[in-house]
Amino acid sequence: MQKTDPEDREWxxxxxxxxxxxxxxLLDRYERRVYNLALRMLGGHSTDAEDATQDxxxxxxxSLPRFRGEARLDTWIHRIAVNVCLQRRRKKVLxxxxxxxxxxxxxxxxxxxxxxxxxxLREILTVALDHLPPAxxxxxxxxxxxxxxYSEVAEAMSxxxxxxxxxLSTGFRRxxxxxxxxxxxxxxxxxxxxxxxxxxxxANG
Amino acid sequence: MKSTPSSQMPCPEWDDLKVYFxxxxxxxxxxxxxxxxxxxxxxxxxxxxMREIASGLQQLEGMIDPPADLRxxxxxxxxxxxxxxxxxxxxxxxxxPFGATRWALAAVTVIVIGSTWIQMDPLAPSAPxxxxxxxxxxxxxxxxxxxxxxxxxxHLEAPAGKASLPPGAxxxxxxxxxxxxxxxxxxxxxxxxxxxxxxxxxPQELGSTASGYLSRATDTxxxxxxxxxxDKSDAGERKxxxxxxxxxxxxxxxxxxxxxxxxxxxxxxxxxxFTSRTTTSGAPGKIRMTLRVPAERLxxxxxxxxxxxxxxxxxxxxxxxxxxxxELRAALARAPKTGEQRAVLERKAAELxxxxxxxxxxxxxxxxxxx
Numbered sequence: 001m002q003k004t005d006p007e008d009r010e011w012x013x014x015x016x017x018x019x020x021x022x023x024x025x026l027l028d029r030y031e032r033r034v035y036n037l038a039l040r041m042l043g044g045h046s047t048d049a050e051d052a053t054q055d056x057x058x059x060x061x062x063s064l065p066r067f068r069g070e071a072r073l074d075t076w077i078h079r080i081a082v083n084v085c086l087q088r089r090r091k092k093v094l095x096x097x098x099x100x101x102x103x104x105x106x107x108x109x110x111x112x113x114x115x116x117x118x119x120x121l122r123e124i125l126t127v128a129l130d131h132l133p134p135a136x137x138x139x140x141x142x143x144x145x146x147x148x149x150y151s152e153v154a155e156a157m158s159x160x161x162x163x164x165x166x167x168l169s170t171g172f173r174r175x176x177x178x179x180x181x182x183x184x185x186x187x188x189x190x191x192x193x194x195x196x197x198x199x200x201x202x203a204n205g
Numbered sequence: 206m207k208s209t210p211s212s213q214m215p216c217p218e219w220d221d222l223k224v225y226f227x228x229x230x231x232x233x234x235x236x237x238x239x240x241x242x243x244x245x246x247x248x249x250x251x252x253x254x255m256r257e258i259a260s261g262l263q264q265l266e267g268m269i270d271p272p273a274d275l276r277x278x279x280x281x282x283x284x285x286x287x288x289x290x291x292x293x294x295x296x297x298x299x300x301x302p303f304g305a306t307r308w309a310l311a312a313v314t315v316i317v318i319g320s321t322w323i324q325m326d327p328l329a330p331s332a333p334x335x336x337x338x339x340x341x342x343x344x345x346x347x348x349x350x351x352x353x354x355x356x357x358x359x360h361l362e363a364p365a366g367k368a369s370l371p372p373g374a375x376x377x378x379x380x381x382x383x384x385x386x387x388x389x390x391x392x393x394x395x396x397x398x399x400x401x402x403x404x405x406x407x408p409q410e411l412g413s414t415a416s417g418y419l420s421r422a423t424d425t426x427x428x429x430x431x432x433x434x435x436d437k438s439d440a441g442e443r444k445x446x447x448x449x450x451x452x453x454x455x456x457x458x459x460x461x462x463x464x465x466x467x468x469x470x471x472x473x474x475x476x477x478x479f480t481s482r483t484t485t486s487g488a489p490g491k492i493r494m495t496l497r498v499p500a501e502r503l504x505x506x507x508x509x510x511x512x513x514x515x516x517x518x519x520x521x522x523x524x525x526x527x528x529x530x531x532e533l534r535a536a537l538a539r540a541p542k543t544g545e546q547r548a549v550l551e552r553k554a555a556e557l558x559x560x561x562x563x564x565x566x567x568x569x570x571x572x573x574x575x576x
Contacts, residue, residue, distance in 0.1 A: 023283065027276055035271040044493065045567055047448055047522055050272060054279050061283045125261050127481045143227070144262035150229050165229075169220040175258055 008073055015064050023061065031057075033146060034081050040129060040141050041085040048088060056084045071155055078142060079156040089134065128178045136171030143168055214241055216248050226255045273556050274446075274529045444530040444557075447503050447564040449521045454571045455514035459492050462513055462570055466494065469509060474499050478565075489572040496566040503564040510568065517571065526557060533557060 014022035034056055039049040059080050067076060129137055142153045143164070150168070154161045217225070217238050224230045225238040242249050455462045459482065467477055475498035482492045498506045507521070533554050540547045 023280075027279065031271055031276060031279070035275065036265065036269055039269060040265070045450060046272075046565065047450060047520070047567070050275055050278075053271065053275060054282050057279045058282050125265055127483060130481075130483060140262070144259055145265050147263070150227070165220070165224065168227075169223045172223055172255070172258065173219060176254060179258060 009069065012064075012067065012069065012073065016067070026060070027057065030077055034077065037078070037081055037141060037146060038085055040126075040145065041082070041134075041138060042088060043130070044126060052081075052084055052088050055088075056081045059084060072152065075148065075152040075155050078146060078148060078152070079158070082138065082142070082156050086138075124179070125175075128175050131178055132171050132174055136167045136174065139164055139167040140171040140175065144172070216245060217241060219251070222248060222251055223255065226252055226259075272446075272524070273553060273560060274524060274526050277529050278524070442527075444526045444561050445500075446524045446526055446560040447500050447521065448524075448567070449503065449507055449564065450518060450567045450569075451507065451510060451516060451520075452518040452569040452571065453510065453514035454517055454573050456573055457513075459490050459570055459572050463492055463494070465513065466496070466510065466568075470496060470498065470506075473502060473506060473509075475502070475506060489574050491572070492570040494566075494568045494570070496568055497563040498566060500562055500564040503566070506566065510566070514570070514573075518569075524560075526561060530557060530561075 011022055011025065015026060031053070035049055035053045038052040038056065039046065042048040042052060056077075060077055063080065067073075071079075129140065132140060138157065139153055142148045142156055143150070148156060150161050150164050153164045153168075157164065221230070221234065221238060225235055230238065238248075242252065457465075463480065463482075470476055475496055477494055478497050479495040480492065483490065496506070503521075507519075511519075533550060537547070537550050537554065540550050
């Protein structure tokens with residue numbers, strides 16, 4: 001488990017003393033990240049994300065006196081953020097669609113990704129993320145978007161590292177399948193060169 | 206020259222490749238995969254694709270700006286430890302350990318406000334009838350025998366454009382004086398006015414009738430006084446940003462509805478900011494759209510949109526930006542006439558203006574099951 005960065009310790013002491021400027025600095029660093037995480041976790045609903053972001057920072061403020069630096073501040077804030085968002089998700093059935101695992105790319109007329117190819121990266125990935133089951137999406141967001149390590153994600157999600165690894169791998173593979181057609185497009189802004197994407201790596205090559 | 210996987214050691218499991226890519230593999234496994242990648246085009250390609258997806262995900266972080274006033278709301282809540290400023294839930298308030306006391310307080314408040322209201326407004330219903338036992342109207346909602354109507358937001362009463370802060374505005378006409386004592390935001394008006402055949406209705410038509418879609422809006426924040434501030438000038442006028450969530454189950458094909466919406470917005474001075482569509486075989490399709498419409502026409506657009514299908518979820522909220530608006534205005538007045546500081550403030554002012562002038566509608570269109 002990673003400890004708090006030494007340079008952050010004095011800042012955290014200021015936070016725990018309730019210094020307003022220190023809290024402003026915390027918002028400078030995390031407001032945007034937390035808002036975007038909440039936005040993704042709550043199905044892209046900005047109003048929910050705004051309320052969740054307020055809840056998260058209120059909880060951070062309330063809990064700061066109990067923060068002992070046993071985890072990195074990032075991880076600790078993300079744990080609160082995840083908990084708040086999960087609570088909100090449990091309370092409210094968000095109008096996000098959980099889709100079956102199969103047949104997503106069947107057909108072309110209604111294929112979201114064929115349509116999304118014409119859009120921007122944000123839209124494409126947002127659509128793809130929407131198709132992941134929530135548990136996988138949360139892990140992909142924390143690791144892929146927020147940059148947390150496996151152990152930090154595990155801590156934030158209160159689950160074993162093995163579970164993180166498994167969910168992340170499954171979720172990423174699913175994203176890879178969903179984005180397959182898009183990634184193979186030479187005009188794709190994410191692609192570095194035209195290429196063909198196989199459907200997966202066989203265990204025994 | 207890299208070879209095909211078949212001539213070399215077996216390709217690692219995809220999961221192992223992912224762990225390697227994430228830098229989380231143990232040293233021995235890491236070395237083994239690295240060595241394999243030296244000679245396997247297919248796995249190298251997989252890692253490259255992983256990198257592309259990871260790069261895309263990283264770009265999502267911080268991609269969307271939080272609302273300009275979110276920080277102010279966070280700080281206000283931290284100061285008071287209160288509920289989210291945008292959503293005050295009466296049912297929550299009336300529950301909890303002091304529920305009975307709160308019910309009593311609420312009842313007294315309703316009686317006092319109701320009687321004052323009746324005295325002030327000759328058009329008001331004769332009594333707050335129609336309120337069922339145990340049902341508390343949200344703040345800012347008028348209760349009558351046959352309808353529930355949200356109070357009219359102040360911005361609908363103001364001349365067009367007056368509610369916004371001109372970018373770069375200086376001290377001229379600075380806000381001063383009385384601000385309505387209620388700190389909360391203002392819910393939009395209610396009504397089920399049929400949309401006009403063409404064009405948009407005049408603002409005064411909005412919210413003119415009862416029992417409408419917006420009357421069940423989730424926003425329960427406090428309205429300004431029933432009789433607005435004595436001063437009709439800029440002073441005391443609240444700067445409010447509106448947003449709405451609407452989920453519609455539609456009969457017609459989703460694409461047709463989407464096109465209809467785009468056409469409707471073109472006529473109504475609105476625009477589509479974001480669209481995404483998800484479909485899968487055997488499941489109803491879904492389109493998510495983020496729309497921006499002139500704030501004074503939010504009611505109108507919501508009413509029109511609601512007629513395109515059956516509303517499943519809906520809510521309207523308002524954010525009171527008055528204090529932020531005042532702060533910006535004061536800061537602009539103090540700022541040098543040129544330079545980076547002024548440019549930053551002007552950008553913020555422009556952003557705030559956009560939030561006030563353009564309401565956001567998060568719209569979800571659901572294909573009716575079985576279609």
